[in-house]
Amino acid sequence: MNDSPGCPLTDVAATYMPRLSEIPSEPGLAAAVDQHAAAVRDALIPARRGSRNRAVRREELADYVLGFTDWLSRVDWTEPSGHDFATLRLTAVCWLIREHDLLDA
Template identity: 85%
Template sequence: MNDAPACPLIDVAATYMPRLSEFSFEPGLVAAVDQHAAAVCDALLPARRGPEGRTVRREELADYVLGFTDWLSEAEWTEPAGHDFATLRLTAVCWLIREHDLLDA
């Protein structure tokens, strides 16, 4: 029996991955999500810049998501109908999950 908690990326992807389909309808959303994805990468990989690019690791992104969602819970955040900082950040996490194929890891 496996008592390990489920990877938080699975829940985030299930909830926010569908927002990536909005890219074709909202061009500004692409830019906003790209900026948030860059900010997440900066938080995860501040010293790993260079010609080899950045490699986002599942464990590091999962830790980031746990911290971010804990902060949202403490702030009693509720998801709005549109896009706020938190939804953009979580959508950016989904973009990173997809781009780095982190659910199949």
């Protein structure tokens, strides 16, 4: 999988990665993003829950993002100015992208 402009990880990172800069000034946001990142990680690697080897694979995260953003479009979701479930989840995806260096893989 390459990082072409149509890559779901590239698209999400371009839109939601800037929200990670808000985390240091908002402890509640840090906790929420951490919880969402854990939920995504658990959804991707349920058999390894609790394991120390919790690496997120790029292709699996891209598939997750495609499914999640497809659902958002089906429910006519629009991004709010604050943080709702979807923005927290997409911000957590960006945290995983950054943490696991998935755009440069």
